[in-house]
Amino acid sequence: MSQVQEFDSIVVGGGFSGVHQLINLRKLGLKVRLLEAGSGLGGVWHWNTYPGARTRLPNPVYQLSDPDLWKDWTFSEKFAGREEIQAYYKYVDQKRDLSRDVSYNSNVVSADWDDAANRWTVKTEAGDVYRSQWVVLCVGISAKRYVPPFQGIESFKGKIHHTFNWPKEYDLEGKKVGIIGTGASGVQVIQECAPVAESLTVFQRTPNLALPMRQVKLDPKDEEKKKKTLRQYEFSRMFQTSSGYLKEVEPKLAHEVTAEERRLVWEDSWDKGGLLFWTSTYADILFNDATNDLAYDFWKEKVRERIIDPEVAEILAPTTKPHPFGLKRPSLEQNYFEVFNQPNVKLIDINKNSISEFTSDGIKTSDGTEHKFDVIVVATGFDMITGSVNAIDIRGQDDILLKDKWVNGVRTHLGLGSAGYPNLFWVFGPQHVLGLSNAPSSIEPASNWVVDCIKYCRENGVQSITATNEAQEAWNEQVQTYGNMALFHKADSWYIGANIPGKKREMLQYAGGIPTYVKAINDSAQNGYSGWVMKKVGA
Structure with a gap:
């Protein structure tokens, strides 16, 4: 066994939340080690190297809000690509000298609590062993890939790549390509693949109700000017809106305004692009079926005018909505729907013509065709x-x-920890405000809470702190109540765990919005960390 390495705190994961934790735990004077499974920082942006990988979240808010970091960094596009996001992480690494406290290629496989010693023992796949008083899991929400149990998948003689583990220096030019899945990564690969592949066959289960990205290049001079005038207000504003974007939802609900006003609001958000149509028009899109129908019909009208073949249009944008609009997280697209007008692209609706099995040469569908x-x-x-x-x-x-x-x-308390697991926190995890918001907007308040909690414990002789069962039951009730107020359970989405066979269907994140979430976690801290039980020195 490797020699045990002792630290005050272990941070697991090197994405936004892990980097934020490392920077701020250092300020407390703690001896900290960040364990990262990959060979570099970036979280999903270290692993997502597939063609077209790009954030759906706009700049300037898709970065840390620390002025000392953003004042010297300028993104070149509104929606940054994977390469530029990786460059940003390298910049932050160099600026804060992070790598001296990071162990790369360290995939954490276990963590065991010693109640007598008030310490965690953390082990990696490589056999390294760490002990610390505090463990903060910053592993994100999309680090465990899923591959359905396709019959005969091992028999295929060609290449098979999951978008999460794309090989280096591999492209799709001139190849006969099949793509299974039309979620966010599927949409991005399809857009990149279609112009260069000999042929592309897309296997779709659920239509992606994607929104137009409206990508733009950012003018460096304009960006520098904004840094001196607007940027500080933009970063402050992102913590004040429900979604963490700069624009809040309309003050009235959709059914409270005229059809003309509603149309103009939707047209404006559509033209501006991004997720605005979803996050920043009418709140009742998410909880009123009639409003949701109107939103879907608007989306369908906009999309169908871009598709030539009516049969293809019916698969991509069905007459009857496949699920409530926005209750599966919308992707962003640039020319996704036009791709299906190309002669080298075929679309298969696997609800009607399912994947029967993989063969040595490809995929056989239920109609007997081998692709x-x-x-x-x-x-x-x-x-x-x-x-x-x-x-x-x-x-x-x-x-x-x-x-x-x-x-x-x-079961968690405040989406930060679970009863019976002392001194273990996670940031951007289960029952957190995460998937319904801009990531840094929801990460930073929770990460700050964890840092402040550790600081409080150290200053007040607290050896360990854990959530109470009563508090996490109460929090779960809030999470489920907000979920049931909306239309989440009418869509088979990952919001409720429905994308994984056998997984319990339940609301997995807090849908009350960022300001409400931040108030909840801050109220707990200000009330002496209500909902948490502390063990003090000598107890």
């Missing part, structure tokens, strides 16, 4: 929200694995 490919792209997503945490064997005070406790339902 031959050089490469098959599996864009089938992830075990979202809980999968990243559950990938680690975490044992608390009762020596029971956390993932076993969650089989019949996730």
